[in-house]
Amino acid sequence: MDLHREAGLKNDTLLRALACQPTEYTPAWLMRQAGRYLPEYNATRARAGSFLKLVRTPALATEVTLQPLERFPLDAAILFSDILTVPDAMGLGLAFSEGEGPRFERPLRDEAAIRKLAAPDPSAELGYVLDAVREARRALAGRVPLIGFSGSPFTLACYMVEGAGSDDWRTLKTMLHARPELLHRILEVNARAVTDYLNAQIEAGAQAVMIFDTWGGILSHEDYERFSLSYCRRIFEKLLRQREGSRVPSILFTKGGSPWLAAMMKSGCDAVGLDWSADAREARRVAAGKVALQGNLDPSALFAPQKSVREAARRVLDAFGSAPGHVFNLGHGIAPQTPVDAVSALIDEVRTYSRSHRSRMAAGT
Amino acid sequence: MDLHREAGLKNDTLLRALACQPTEYTPAWLMRQAGRYLPEYNATRARAGSFLKLVRTPALATEVTLQPLERFPLDAAILFSDILTVPDAMGLGLAFSEGEGPRFERPLRDEAAIRKLAAPDPSAELGYVLDAVREARRALAGRVPLIGFSGSPFTLACYMVEGAGSDDWRTLKTMLHARPELLHRILEVNARAVTDYLNAQIEAGAQAVMIFDTWGGILSHEDYERFSLSYCRRIFEKLLRQREGSRVPSILFTKGGSPWLAAMMKSGCDAVGLDWSADAREARRVAAGKVALQGNLDPSALFAPQKSVREAARRVLDAFGSAPGHVFNLGHGIAPQTPVDAVSALIDEVRTYSRSHRSRMAAGT
Numbered sequence: 173m174d175l176h177r178e179a180g181l182k183n184d185t186l187l188r189a190l191a192c193q194p195t196e197y198t199p200a201w202l203m204r205q206a207g208r209y210l211p212e213y214n215a216t217r218a219r220a221g222s223f224l225k226l227v228r229t230p231a232l233a234t235e236v237t238l239q240p241l242e243r244f245p246l247d248a249a250i251l252f253s254d255i256l257t258v259p260d261a262m263g264l265g266l267a268f269s270e271g272e273g274p275r276f277e278r279p280l281r282d283e284a285a286i287r288k289l290a291a292p293d294p295s296a297e298l299g300y301v302l303d304a305v306r307e308a309r310r311a312l313a314g315r316v317p318l319i320g321f322s323g324s325p326f327t328l329a330c331y332m333v334e335g336a337g338s339d340d341w342r343t344l345k346t347m348l349h350a351r352p353e354l355l356h357r358i359l360e361v362n363a364r365a366v367t368d369y370l371n372a373q374i375e376a377g378a379q380a381v382m383i384f385d386t387w388g389g390i391l392s393h394e395d396y397e398r399f400s401l402s403y404c405r406r407i408f409e410k411l412l413r414q415r416e417g418s419r420v421p422s423i424l425f426t427k428g429g430s431p432w433l434a435a436m437m438k439s440g441c442d443a444v445g446l447d448w449s450a451d452a453r454e455a456r457r458v459a460a461g462k463v464a465l466q467g468n469l470d471p472s473a474l475f476a477p478q479k480s481v482r483e484a485a486r487r488v489l490d491a492f493g494s495a496p497g498h499v500f501n502l503g504h505g506i507a508p509q510t511p512v513d514a515v516s517a518l519i520d521e522v523r524t525y526s527r528s529h530r531s532r533m534a535a536g537t
Numbered sequence: 538m539d540l541h542r543e544a545g546l547k548n549d550t551l552l553r554a555l556a557c558q559p560t561e562y563t564p565a566w567l568m569r570q571a572g573r574y575l576p577e578y579n580a581t582r583a584r585a586g587s588f589l590k591l592v593r594t595p596a597l598a599t600e601v602t603l604q605p606l607e608r609f610p611l612d613a614a615i616l617f618s619d620i621l622t623v624p625d626a627m628g629l630g631l632a633f634s635e636g637e638g639p640r641f642e643r644p645l646r647d648e649a650a651i652r653k654l655a656a657p658d659p660s661a662e663l664g665y666v667l668d669a670v671r672e673a674r675r676a677l678a679g680r681v682p683l684i685g686f687s688g689s690p691f692t693l694a695c696y697m698v699e700g701a702g703s704d705d706w707r708t709l710k711t712m713l714h715a716r717p718e719l720l721h722r723i724l725e726v727n728a729r730a731v732t733d734y735l736n737a738q739i740e741a742g743a744q745a746v747m748i749f750d751t752w753g754g755i756l757s758h759e760d761y762e763r764f765s766l767s768y769c770r771r772i773f774e775k776l777l778r779q780r781e782g783s784r785v786p787s788i789l790f791t792k793g794g795s796p797w798l799a800a801m802m803k804s805g806c807d808a809v810g811l812d813w814s815a816d817a818r819e820a821r822r823v824a825a826g827k828v829a830l831q832g833n834l835d836p837s838a839l840f841a842p843q844k845s846v847r848e849a850a851r852r853v854l855d856a857f858g859s860a861p862g863h864v865f866n867l868g869h870g871i872a873p874q875t876p877v878d879a880v881s882a883l884i885d886e887v888r889t890y891s892r893s894h895r896s897r898m899a900a901g902t
Contacts, residue, residue, distance in 0.1 A: 340837065340872065341837075342837060342840060342872070342874065345835070345837035345838075345840060346837065346840040346841065348837075349837065349838050349840060349841030349845050349846075349849065350840070350841040350842055350845055389814065391814070391835075392813040392814060392833075392834075392835045392868070393813070393814060393815060393816040393817070393856075394852065394856070395835070396814070428793070428814065430795060430796035431795035431796065431814050431815060431816055432816075448757040448758070449754065449756070449757060449758060449761070449793065449796050450758060450796060451758040451796055451797075452758070468757075469757075470710070470756075470757045470760070472705065472706075472707060472710035472711065472713075472714065473710075473714050475707060475710060475711040475714060475715070476711065476714030476715040477715055480714050480715055481714075484714065487759065491758075491759070503757070507705065507707070509707065
């Protein structure tokens with residue numbers, strides 16, 4: 173892995189762990205680490221005027237991407253962006269109303285619109301994301317790797333068909349059961365779009381990529397394979413694997429994916445993200461050192477006093493064990509109400525405890 | 538199983554399936570089968586004036602309990618009631634505001650209230666539920682068995698601490714991480730209360746009982762065992778097992794419980810309910826004919842045309858296979874928007890397809 177260092181990366185712990193290679197401690201980053209629990213994030217967002225403006229302005233996106241690294245010794249930065257940039261570039265019209273979630277002005281409701289759907293050209297239509305990747309890489313100056321990301325084809329389809337978030341995704345599910353061929357058509361386009369989008373991020377400088385399958389967990393066992401995992405597999409087949417002389421690892425995370433971890437591990441990704449319901453010991457056994465694992469602390473553990481936070485971190489580290497191939501993370505995005513001091517305690521404990529554990533192992537005690 | 542028939546039960550298919558004994562077809566019932574998708578239910582509810590009035594009036598609860606049996610050849614009735622009757626009887630003050638979910642007027646927020654919490658005496662404080670069980674049994678006159686139920690100790694605690702439903706259960710989770718001993722105290726009381734409540738239902742005539750662990754799925758792997766399953770196990774140890782000369786089987790359902798099915802199967806219940814994320818083939822393999830399984834059609838499959846509904850039903854039946862010990866159900870409660878005709882098609886298909894499949898097996902074809 174000297175390649176990473178030759179490429180100017182001062183801390184390649186994340187990349188080594190994702191390659192199931194030994195590390196001096198367990199690397200850590202947090203899903204949604206650049207987010208509303210940070211006062212400086214809220215200040216930048218206020219300055220931007222809106223969430224979408226923040227996403228679409230590379231200088232501001234870079235600013236918030238780096239903010240958590242100033243506070244905590246994290247082992248990765250993740251590009252600040254939104255999973256819905258891709259359907260927005262497809263012409264669906266993304267909007268965020270204050271206090272509510274995302275909404276599409278033109279959801280996919282009729283067959284004609286679905287037949288016309290096409291994958292966007294990232295350099296032409298998602299240039300602001302690629303600019304943000306380039307600018308964040310420059311600003312990071314090799315401190316830690318930059319993770320690029322996308323929503324999964326299925327998760328994007330959920331919003332594209334439903335038009336917004338949902339408790340039961342009834343419109344989407346009705347299409348799935350009544351007109352599965354229409355949903356498959358959307359998913360095919362999405363798989364091409366996500367492949368192009370992630371490859372463009374890699375070419376712009378993303379050193380690892382992650383697919384967020386936020387809503388795969390709403391599917392039945394058989395439907396998860398048919399409507400979500402099979403399309404992720406197509407993406408992993410076509411992702412660029414090398415860049416700047418280094419391997420670019422890929423991570424697949426399905427919220428609620430615990431029943432399907434073994435299948436996810438065989439999908440062609442380098443690492444599987446676990447939500448907090450997953451049995452880390454069992455997942456490690458199934459992964460057998462061939463696929464790395466990322467996770468999986470319950471984000472709500474951060475609402476407790478620091479002593480409890482540290483205990484919770486140690487329990488997660490103990491469950492994953494000290495064999496190579498674990499990246500510490502939460503099992504879902506960090507909550508906006510999370511106290512910043514709890515995050516400090518968490519990251520400190522992960523670093524300290526995993527390092528001392530490795531030392532004890534090395535000393536044979 | 539002649540015992541059931543001697544006891545006057547005309548259709549004991551459910552009880553035989555729950556005992557992993559052969560049946561002529563796969564018995565079926567639906568979670569929330571007496572509910573808002575039925576116009577006659579809405580009429581009775583309107584007549585009652587409120588949901589709580591419906592729950593608290595044995596004659597009306599009996600009426601809606603039997604309504605779905607008039608429409609569909611179901612193999613069980615489930616008592617119409619609400620899981621929050623128990624904390625209401627503990628003095629928390631249950632209220633339903635129109636269009637919103639349940640709310641407690643006096644949620645458990647301070648240590649003194651938690652220390653004072655006590656399990657209610659069902660015959661004194663939940664008499665209306667036991668009266669409804671007795672009245673429903675009389676009205677059923679042995680057509681099909683009557684299932685009694687309760688929320689799990691953990692699921693009840695979720696509402697008792699949070700005071701209402703929640704997206705993130707932050708108050709509850711903060712207690713879990715910061716003051717676990719307080720949550721354990723609530724769970725101990727709840728386990729006693731649920732045991733007494735289910736045993737009182739059995740004594741009043743419930744021929745099977747089910748524990749709904751609706752929120753167990755929000756827990757981490759380790760916390761599920763510590764805060765939910767261990768308390769269910771205590772209940773199963775103390776449930777009455779025989780009544781009227783028949784075994785009274787118990788069913789445990791955790792929404793989102795797929796990662797923990799093996800542990801659930803060893804908890805002392807007779808059957809495990811599967812949500813739609815569960816892999817039925819794998820669950821059958823793990824159950825090994827020792828524990829029955831119930832489930833697991835995605836309720837949203839009922840939004841599709843009847844041809845798709847029938848196909849979906851066959852896929853579930855094929856996944857469970859024809860060995861004894863499967864009770865057909867949805868993977869979650871039926872949605873209020875479900876078309877009644879879709880339910881007719883579903884129940885017809887389950888009966889017809891599973892019966893013909895068994896005939897083919899018997900004929901060796």
